[in-house]
Amino acid sequence: MTSRRFALILLSLAAIGPAAAQSSDPELPYWASISVDEARMRKGPSPDVPVIWEYRRRDLPVKVVARHETWRKVEDPDGTQGWMAARLLSRTRTAIVTGGVRPMRQSPDPAAAVAYRAEAGVVGRITDCKKGWCLLDVKGRRGWIEVDHIWGD
Numbered sequence: 512m513t514s515r516r517f518a519l520i521l522l523s524l525a526a527i528g529p530a531a532a533q534s535s536d537p538e539l540p541y542w543a544s545i546s547v548d549e550a551r552m553r554k555g556p557s558p559d560v561p562v563i564w565e566y567r568r569r570d571l572p573v574k575v576v577a578r579h580e581t582w583r584k585v586e587d588p589d590g591t592q593g594w595m596a597a598r599l600l601s602r603t604r605t606a607i608v609t610g611g612v613r614p615m616r617q618s619p620d621p622a623a624a625v626a627y628r629a630e631a632g633v634v635g636r637i638t639d640c641k642k643g644w645c646l647l648d649v650k651g652r653r654g655w656i657e658v659d660h661i662w663g664d
Contacts, residue, residue: 545571546601552593556582563593570634572605572663588662604637606663615654619644626654
């Protein structure tokens with residue numbers, strides 16, 4: 512194979528790679544969660560810029576609001592925005608309970624029996640949502656919670 516043909520093949524692969532990745536990326540904004548035990552939020556999309564926050568909470572939901580190469584600009588539950596390396600994030604749907612103590616019901620109905628109660632700040636995985644309710648799993652304890660009582664849906 513000639514070096515010119517090899518170079519053309521490499522250029523073709525380079526052009527296909529980013530386009531394929533972008534086409535599989537969800538439309539902005541979208542929900543994600545922190546997939547590691549420790550993650551740093553930075554002022555800009557580079558490991559050379561200052562750290563704003565260090566998160567030590569796997570599954571914490573974040574809203575992805577922008578992309579730059581392998582970096583994602585995210586917003587946390589408090590509204591703080593900054594950049595995280597994409598490898599620290601997962602598309603696993605999670606939510607954090609907001610406000611006060613919230614009932615997690617046996618079915619998505621305000622009259623349904625209360626299965627559990629969750630305090631503000633509790634994080635769980637969302638497995639289903641319908642009609643203004645999400646099924647939240649908090650370490651094996653599952654119940655339906657109103658979407659107005661969570662952030663990360």
